[in-house]
Structures are given as C-alpha cells and as structure tokens.
Amino acid sequence: MNKATNIALATAVTGLIALAGTAATTATAVAAEAKEKCYGVAKAGKNDCATKTSSCAGTSKVDGQKDAFIMVPKGLCDRLAGGSTESK
Structure with missing residues (x-):
C-alpha cells in the first residue's frame, strides 16, 4: 500500500x-x-432510593410500600397495578 x-x-x-x-x-x-420514578410497586428491600421512612436504597419494609420507588421506563408506571408517579 x-x-x-x-x-x-x-x-x-x-x-x-x-x-x-x-x-x-x-x-x-x-x-x-426515558425513565420515571414509580411509587408503590417495589418489592420489600428492592427500592431504588431513600423513602420517607428509611434512609437508603434497598430498605423498604414491605412489598408495595407507598413511599418507595423504582425507576421504570417512562409511561410504564401508570400501567402497573398499584403504580403511581407520585409518592403517597
């Protein structure tokens, strides 16, 4: 070459x-x-961040804890049973 x-x-x-x-x-x-916080659908101990009642990720006490969230693709949360884009 x-x-x-x-x-x-x-x-x-x-x-x-x-x-x-x-x-x-x-x-x-x-x-x-393209992600959003989805409250009320995280399994116990699987939340992504602190909640009103716990100080860090992975500390939610019960399945579906209303102030615990996980990140999901935008638009999915509204289609999940018990899911909300706002903390309760």
Whole structure:
C-alpha cells in the first residue's frame, strides 16, 4: 500500500470510531431521559432510593410500600397495578 492509501484508510477508521462513540453517547442520554420514578410497586428491600421512612436504597419494609420507588421506563408506571408517579 502506498502512503495515500494508508492515510485514507486511517481517516476512515477514525471516522467510524468517532461515529460509534457519538451513537453510544446519544443512546445513553435518551435512555436516561426515558425513565420515571414509580411509587408503590417495589418489592420489600428492592427500592431504588431513600423513602420517607428509611434512609437508603434497598430498605423498604414491605412489598408495595407507598413511599418507595423504582425507576421504570417512562409511561410504564401508570400501567402497573398499584403504580403511581407520585409518592403517597
């Protein structure tokens, strides 16, 4: 291969790597935005964060505790039995 071919090949590979990185970053950002807190559906000990009655994740006392939440895809919470986007 000559020098011009090597440069063209290196440029193409660099462009593909940059494009893949951009796509991965965009997918992560979209996934992060498409979540919501869903109260009242977490199993005991499986909540995602502190509640009014406990200090950290994984400390809910009962299944379906009204102030314990888990993160779910946006729009799913309203379809879950007992689910609410607002703490009770």
